[in-house]
Amino acid sequence: MAQEVRAPHTGGGPGGPGGPGPGEGQSRRSVVVAMGALLLGMLLAALDQTIVSTALPTIVSELGGMEHLSWVVTAYMLASTAATPLWGKLGDQYGRKRLFQAAIVIFLIGSALCGIAQNMPQLIGFRAIQGLGGGGLMVLSMAIVGDLVSPRERGRYQGLFGAVFGATSVLGPLLGGLFTEHLSWRWVFYVNLPIGIVALFVIAAVLHIPVRATRHRIDYLGTFLIASVATCLVLVASLGGTTWEWGSAQIIGLCVLGAVLLVCFVYVERRAAEPVLPLQLFRIRTFTLVSVISFVVGFAMFGAMTYLPTFLQVVQGVSPTMSGVHMLPMVVGMLLTSTGSGQIVSRTGRWKVFPIAGTAVTALGLLLLHRLTGTSSTWEMSVSFFVFGAGLGLVMQVLVLVVQNAVSYEDLGVATSGATFFRSVGASFGVAVFGTIFTGRLTRNLEDALAGQDLPPGAGPDQLAADPRALAGLPPDLRPAVLDAYATSITDVFLYAAPVVLVAFVVAWFLKEDPLRVSVTAPDPSQTLASNPVERSSYDECARALSVLGSREGRKAVYEKITARAGLDLLPASSWLLLRVRRHGTVEPARLAEATPVPLRVVTEAARQLEERRLVAREGIQLVLTEQGARTAVRLDTAREDSLSELLGDWWGPDRPTDLVKLVEELTAELGGCDAERPRSPEPPRDHQA
Structure with missing residues (x-):
């Protein structure tokens, strides 16, 4: 969790002194190809969080050590959680391209070693190496987006990364099952190698980003x-x-x-000068409560996702591939409610109901999972999985929104990563606790089920607990009792997890529903579905939220709003054009249409309206302001400042940070379209023009 340095942003923001801004000097094609390579890197880290789950029962059967199953997941999570803040700081300090390449190499080395592991301790150690690289892939790929594209386009591209997370949530369990069933569980790790090598070569060839060293006191x-x-x-x-x-x-x-x-x-x-987790955040009641709820959500989500494939493959007897199919209702429920709740909150500003409802539905889902048996129908399992996933989705998106809304701009980035950090720790803790309960219950249940029975060699309780394949050596009359022991051991885990989620339900009632800042928008799935802490600066978080202003639809909405606020009866394009004439002194409509995304027809219609209202006059082919037009432009300028003030809330106060001012200046310039046709006025902009 990188502590913010209140200085002009030099990595993902406006160009620093002597350096080009994001995307400048690069062709559209090179940016798109580089984005493709970054998406491949993100795909590696995202896929590895879900693809392993359906392969775990087979891995345990081959390598032995059911009691160590949880550590295959936990080792990766702990390593990536610990490494994430370091990757972010080191990327700022030494350049993100080299660090991203290093993260890919570390991840690929870990993947190759996992594929050749001969026992569980080796696999667990190699998974930790994988996690070290995975943490870097997550944080650096998102940060490099800010180096490549302007704030106006940042939200769109970061949305692609969110889409990768959504896709891998669905595809991961399916691919894990397919590889395990038709090739080998080792291909769950080997598949990373060709993808990573392609990403390495493309990054080396086409990714050209300026290195602007930002000094950090790394904690x-x-x-x-x-x-x-x-x-x-x-x-x-x-x-x-x-x-x-x-x-x-x-x-x-x-x-x-x-x-x-x-x-x-x-x-x-x-x-610490730049603490990894600033303690002053815990003075904010909302942050502390959200951290508790995040911990519990991670606890329930990853604990259940780790042990459900074991239930499906061992108790229900489905193939690894079909176990991935059976888990789709949970993932679909999570994606639907996560996306829906985030959008509803962003539009209505009302959010408290979602953490309360989400934790309640999650607890209900755990109780439904507890009721599953070896004879449960596919329909019954699907409903239970869907309810559980829907409950998690209701609360995950909203927690990030709530914590962003509760802190000052300076703490925006670190508060976001802080909340997701606690979810990551909760995930590691949950998988471990689920594993302990499962292992302890399984051994006792098997001993009870097989007490006094004449067992064949290699089919004792200890062997059956360590390797589910030993079930094949049991007499047919003993298998139902052993399967029931497995089913009870796994489903009891969900029963014990339900009270923990109910604690989060109680805590959610104590959240104070502060009005939502207009600039706080629904995060992408990379902030809610990932187990790694999200690492973005305050600047990057704000740029992502405000990037909607630079889209074509967003730009039109902005000018409709400021025109109405100024009390004018003008077309949105006319207001835009009037402000451009004020900014540059003169504007040639034909050249303006060539240099901006605004069609010539729209520019011509706007110019005609301004001339009819005597707000501009012609000097040859140039438009210049009239006296009345100058007064009208000032009204529009004031309305624009008021709109931004309303949008940014208390972040846009008298002591607003320099990097936020730069961001707003850059977005405001982009709202008017590309400035390539005319250089910026040499006079320093006044605050209200930001």
């Missing part, structure tokens, strides 16, 4: 300490009651170590 110690605290928590959750007794010296030692490290973390963060 290495804080990053190490928070990762260590999270690891201690997860170790206690995954090893307590299984590998070691809860009262054992090892578990007590881990608890004490985690507490000591947490105290050290608080001490370090109080003194």
Whole structure:
């Protein structure tokens, strides 16, 4: 979580001194090709969060160690969570292209090693290497968008990255099942290699972004300490009651170590120049409550997604591919309600109902999952999966919106990444807790089911718990009892998770529904479906939200609004043209139409209306302001400032940050179209022209 430096943005924002702005000097084709390579990089990280789930039962069967299943997921999550803030800071400091290439290489090395792993400890270690690279792919690909394109286009391109997340949520389980069933589970990891190599070569050839070094005081110690605290928590959750007794010296030692490290973390963060998680955010009640809810959402979401494929493949007896198909209702429910709730909140400004309803529906979904058995119908499972996914979707988008709305502009980026950080830690913790409950229950249930039975060699409770394939060696009359033991062990996990989600339901009632800033808009799926913390600066978050103003529809809406606010009866294009004439002194309509996206017909009609109203006059082929036109343009200019003030709320106060002023200036210039036909006026713009 990068702490904001209140200085002009030099990475993803307006060009710094002596450097070109985003996208300048690059052809449209090179930008599109570079975006394709970035999308491939994002695809690698996004796919790896979902493709492994349906392969896990097969991996465990081949490598053994059902009790270690959770760590295949947790190792990746912990490593990517810890690495994400470092990648963001290092990219600012040393250039994002090289760092992005390094992240791809690390990710590919981890993928290749995962594919050749011979036992579970090896696979878990190699997954951590993968996670280190995956964290970089996530944060740097989104940051490079800001280096390549102007703020006006940023939302559209970042929307593509969100679409990749949505697609991989659906395709990941299916592809994981297909590879596992028809090739080998190892191809779940090998598939990354050709994609990553293509991305590496394309990035090297076509990605040309200026390196503007931004000096950071990187909080290495804080990053190490928070990762260590999270690891201690997860170790206690995954090893307590299984590998070691809860009262054992090892578990007590881990608890004490985690507490000591947490105290050290608080001490370090109080003194860090750029803390990885600024403690002052916890003084904001909304941020603290959202962090708790985010933790619980991550806990439930990734815990369930990890163990549902095991239920489907072992208990229901479906193939890996079909287990991916069976999980689609959950993903569809999540995507539908996540997108829908975000859009509704952005339009209505009302949001409190969604965290409350979302946590309630999620708890209901967990109770429905608990009721599943080996004889449950496909229809019954699909409804349960859909309800669970719909509940998660209702709350995920809204949490990011709420926390962005609660903080000042300076903390916008770090608050967003802070909220998603707690979801990532919750995901790691949830997978570990689910694993502990499942392993403990499975061993006991199998012992009860097989007590006094004459078992064939290699088919004892311990063997059956470690390798589901041992079921094939059981006599037919014993299989139903063993399958029931597996079903009960997995579904009991969902029952124990329901009260945890109800805690979030209670916490959600204490959220205060502050009016939503108009500039806070629904985040893309990369901020809600990913397990990694999102790392964007305040500038990038604001640019993404405001980028809608630069679209053709957005530009028209802006000029309709400021025309009405100024009390004028003009076409939106006429207001636009009048402000351009005021800005440049003179404008030639034909050249203006050539240099901007506005059609000549629209420019001509606007010019005719301005001449008829005597707001402009002709000097040859040039338009110039009349005295009446100058007064009208001032009214429009004031209305534009008022509209921006309303849009940005208290962010646009007297002490507004320099990078926000630059962003608004750049977007305002783009609202008028491309300025290629005439240089900017040399006079420094007044604040109200921003």
